[in-house]
Amino acid sequence: MRKITYDAARAFIEGRNFSRGNTFVKVEQRTPEDSHPNRQLYLHGNLIAEYTNVKGLHVTLATWPTVTTRDRLNGLLTELGKREGVWQHKHEQHYGTHEVNRIISSSEWIPVT
Numbered sequence: 066m067r068k069i070t071y072d073a074a075r076a077f078i079e080g081r082n083f084s085r086g087n088t089f090v091k092v093e094q095r096t097p098e099d100s101h102p103n104r105q106l107y108l109h110g111n112l113i114a115e116y117t118n119v120k121g122l123h124v125t126l127a128t129w130p131t132v133t134t135r136d137r138l139n140g141l142l143t144e145l146g147k148r149e150g151v152w153q154h155k156h157e158q159h160y161g162t163h164e165v166n167r168i169i170s171s172s173e174w175i176p177v178t
Contacts, residue, residue, distance in 0.1 A: 070140035077106050077114065078144055088137060108137050122177040126151065130158050130171040147177065 069085050076083030076090045080102050083090040087109050094102040106114035111127035113134060122145075124138050130153060139150045148162050151169075160169045169175060 066140045066143065067136060070136050071144070073106060073137065074141040074144040077104050077116070077141060080104060087133075106137065106141065108134055113137060114141055120176075123174045124151070124177055125174045126158060126169075126171040128172045142177065145177075149177065 069088055072085065073083055073088045073090055080092050080094070081090065082092050089107050091105045091107065092102050093104075101116075101118055103118070104114075104116045105112055108127070109129070111129060112125070113127050114122065114124045114137075116122045124141070126134050126138070135151045135153070139152075142149055142151075149160065150162070151158065151160050153159070158169045158171055159166045160175050161167055
């Protein structure tokens with residue numbers, strides 16, 4: 066995992082704004098008492114992960130199934146302690162574990178449980 070990926074994932078999890086290079090985290094804290102503010106993770110200006118109190122966490126490749134996009138998403142999932150991940154096999158994108166996974170569209174929003 067790249068350092069920028071780790072730092073962005075930690076900022077996302079901790080609810081802190083973050084910006085470095087092509088990656089940034091935007092946090093929308095509605096009130097000072099809000100312990101779970103809405104969070105968004107962007108890569109090259111494309112929203113690739115979002116957490117809201119209503120919908121929970123969702124991730125997407127944002128139509129860019131690149132090594133970097135997968136690295137940012139996998140870094141976030143790893144730091145959250147999830148076993149799931151995103152990878153490419155024979156030009157198809159997959160989400161899940163190696164035991165249980167499915168082919169995904171590069172524009173699909175995936176709920177993370």
